[in-house]
Amino acid sequence: MAIKHAILGLLQYKNMHGYKIKEHIERNFGHMWSINYGQIYPNLKSLHEDGFIEIAEMDVTSVKGPNRKLYAITGAGRKEFKRWLQNSPEKNMILRDPFLLRFVFFGFGDRDRAVELIDEQVRLYRKQLIVRKKNASRLCGKGSCVRLVSELGIEFNELVLKWLLRAKDEMLHNYEDEAEVIRKAL
Amino acid sequence: MAIKHAILGLLQYKNMHGYKIKEHIERNFGHMWSINYGQIYPNLKSLHEDGFIEIAEMDVTSVKGPNRKLYAITGAGRKEFKRWLQNSPEKNMILRDPFLLRFVFFGFGDRDRAVELIDEQVRLYRKQLIVRKKNASRLCGKGSCVRLVSELGIEFNELVLKWLLRAKDEMLHNYEDEAEVIRKAL
DNA sequence: TCTACCATGTAATCTGTTACATGATTGC
DNA sequence: GCAATCATGTAACAGATTACATGGTAGA
Known part of the structure; x- marks a missing residue:
């Protein structure tokens, strides 16, 4: 569940598309979380189905490759994120190395x-x-x-x-x- | 695969049964690895099938509960462990918290x-x-x-x-x- | 031409976790 | 009687990883 909430958190800063989300997580949280496309896109899909995010815009400005789906967080998404944020973490840290x-x-x-x-x-x-x-x-x-x-x-x-x-x-x-x-x- | 090799490593010190292996990993490697019975017993079974470990003894001295299966590492197990040990680690550390x-x-x-x-x-x-x-x-x-x-x-x-x-x-x-x-x- | 980068997505597989089933003993 | 500890094991589920499919542009 953590990845879904990480995505919701990021979308509070800015509308983003899947590729950018991965890049951002790797750069800024890379030392405590890793992620790959096999997780990003299915989770975006499921967040969308649950009404926590919506497609704000189809960004056509991208020159390379397919159009970007710019996702935005919804009111329900914000509410769910706040709920999660004030909960105690489910698990302890582990150094898996x-x-x-x-x-x-x-x-x-x-x-x-x-x-x-x-x-x-x-x-x-x-x-x-x-x-x-x-x-x-x-x-x-x-x-x-x-x-x-x-x-x-x-x-x-x-x-x-x-x-x-x-x-x-x-x-x-x-x-x-x-x-x-x-x-x-x- | 890491868990299998951790088990092989432990069995080089001493013959052990599943319950003890879990206890040992938690106490000595608890900060970098966690484990549960859902992994221990199936992995012991599979290591046994592969010929890397064998049942050295059915320890009947246990007073509580079922008899302990004391596992020992085999020659093939030692060889496989050495091979793994000198390899570069597959992945980097992450602090998943x-x-x-x-x-x-x-x-x-x-x-x-x-x-x-x-x-x-x-x-x-x-x-x-x-x-x-x-x-x-x-x-x-x-x-x-x-x-x-x-x-x-x-x-x-x-x-x-x-x-x-x-x-x-x-x-x-x-x-x-x-x-x-x-x-x-x- | 080939590699790197941008971009989305699915399927298969592997790992890991939780919950359950069983059952005996020790100590409170 | 009840909780804790010892001990083995399975099944269902959740989470993560890898590989694949597709395809466009930029630059060496």
Whole structure:
């Protein structure tokens, strides 16, 4: 249900079409939500059927490809969005990360390969940090919620980078028998 | 596929039954992965069918409930696990958080309700931090990967707590017209 | 010519979650 | 008697991902 409400939220700022919504979510909320067309268009359809959004305009100014359907939020949509906004979140945050899941078991594998994979992550997070800082620079205004979330994304990125370098260092200099450590904790 | 490999990884430490696997994942990897019985048992079944695990023993020492099926990893399982371990992760980390998604739109809602929801999160993260620190204290050993991941979880928790308090403060003292800030960024 | 980007959409598949069914024991 | 914990499992549903289909323009 979260995606529907994210779409409703975005349409409160501006009328938008599907492609733009995806772009916007990726740029501004990319660190906490991902989305793809397989979700966007069916959800727009269903929001439309429920009367929460309507087609405000068929934008023909697009030169490339098919015409854009500009969606607008309706009164019912605004009401539904407000209701959702003041509710407590249904679930807690989780850091679902295929790299970290691997990392936990690096004691069983090849140390040099592990270090390679860490380096790969470092490169990735460094690249991402530049993008996030660039996106954040477009946001200013005291107390702005979007700016605050964007800052959290950057701080998190920096934390992970620092952690990765520490982890690499420890792996290179203090590699012990991992299995013993964990067996005790089971 | 990640869950299957997480199970294979755990079985390298020790033979385990389904219930224990869930408990272990929640305690040690709870901050980066969640799991439920609807995934555990079907995945154990399928790993068994693929020959990656086998039933080592029917543990009858359990006094409560049905007998435990103690699973052990096979040679093929170890091979498959090693193959997976040295691969680059398929995807990047995302922070999927229903609270943050709401937070982004707090400018459209009631400020006092927003502050209530922030306080709720602060309580939640404080509680979680205590649990994580307790779990981490059982892990020691230089260069231990499990310990490092557990530390990342704690550092992340502390970062979010600090951020929440800052966000609350900014909302109380510098609440501006949010819509303007974002419209510019679109 | 080929790639990248713009734009909409559907279908198949995979994953994940919730709820249910079963049933024994321990402690309040 | 009731709730909590241990223990295994299935079914229905919800959510997410990938691949496909279509087709136009801009630029290298």
